[in-house]
Amino acid sequence: MPATDPPAPTSPVLILGGTGEARALAAALVAEGIGCVSSLAGRVTDPALPVGEVRIGGFGGVQGLTRWLAEHHCTTVVDATHPFAQQISRNAADATAATGAKLISLRRPAWTPGPDETWTTVADIEAAARHLSTRAGRVFLTTGRQDVGAFAGIDDSWFLIRVVDPPTGPLPPRRQVIRSRGPYLVVGEREIMRDNRIDTLVTKNSGGVLTAAKLRAAAELGIEVVMIARPPLPVGGTRVASVGDAVVVVRQALALR
Numbered sequence: 001m002p003a004t005d006p007p008a009p010t011s012p013v014l015i016l017g018g019t020g021e022a023r024a025l026a027a028a029l030v031a032e033g034i035g036c037v038s039s040l041a042g043r044v045t046d047p048a049l050p051v052g053e054v055r056i057g058g059f060g061g062v063q064g065l066t067r068w069l070a071e072h073h074c075t076t077v078v079d080a081t082h083p084f085a086q087q088i089s090r091n092a093a094d095a096t097a098a099t100g101a102k103l104i105s106l107r108r109p110a111w112t113p114g115p116d117e118t119w120t121t122v123a124d125i126e127a128a129a130r131h132l133s134t135r136a137g138r139v140f141l142t143t144g145r146q147d148v149g150a151f152a153g154i155d156d157s158w159f160l161i162r163v164v165d166p167p168t169g170p171l172p173p174r175r176q177v178i179r180s181r182g183p184y185l186v187v188g189e190r191e192i193m194r195d196n197r198i199d200t201l202v203t204k205n206s207g208g209v210l211t212a213a214k215l216r217a218a219a220e221l222g223i224e225v226v227m228i229a230r231p232p233l234p235v236g237g238t239r240v241a242s243v244g245d246a247v248v249v250v251r252q253a254l255a256l257r
């Protein structure tokens, strides 16, 4: 008799994670006894792990994700990935459409400028690089290591590049790379910008409280903020903006099955 693989375990809820909200959601579902698996891309070394079951690594595109959902009898997918993780969100939309699983998109609200804050909003990372290339300056770059390459051709500005893990691609020639992981406080952000004579902060509109202190500090110091707007979410699915709302919609989705 040929050996057969054991059947894949049933996991009614898949959380596509890599964010604080995804970890909070996993904790809330586990506390309610709802079976879920959290999925991480495996990009960062030593990631903050959610409670409960975790899988790490890509699925192998839409086909791989579709297969995974079918094999695990997954009926509900919560896309709780970072607002700028576009590919996995597209894959989640396509794979849930293929299997009939419910898609819930959990996105924390975007940041909006306060009354004393003026931002230069740009459409994407390339537009941010084009904006910087028009003049020389001292730039605090907080867009994450995957996007640093867009600024590699700029040689008349100096960059302070803050990343969790070291960047592996091309870098701007005049730079310093510092490694750290939030959350950050206004006092520390003010100090780092003042000590490095920063005149421009470049950030994605990630939203959330953990990394918002840089915006307050930049406003206080009169530093220009170049804000990269969020890409649109794929069409379809139920959109929620808080972990609490995601739990409610997950419960409803499971009750309907």
Ligand code: NAP
Pocket: 016, 017, 018, 019, 039, 040, 041, 043, 056, 057, 058, 059, 060, 061, 062, 064, 065, 080, 081, 082, 084, 085, 086, 087, 088, 089, 091, 143, 144, 146, 204
């Ligand atoms: P992406 O461009 O949207 O996705 C690229 C590929 O990475 C996907 O096609 C998928 O591979 C894999 N992947 C992404 N997220 C995954 C997940 N949660 N579980 C399993 N596979 C995943 O993603 P990204 O922008 O590189 O972000 C990767 C992860 O870092 C995400 O989980 C995101 O939440 C987190 N993150 C991203 C940012 C950001 O600025 N982009 C910031 C903070 C955290 P396959 O096609 O092989 O399935």
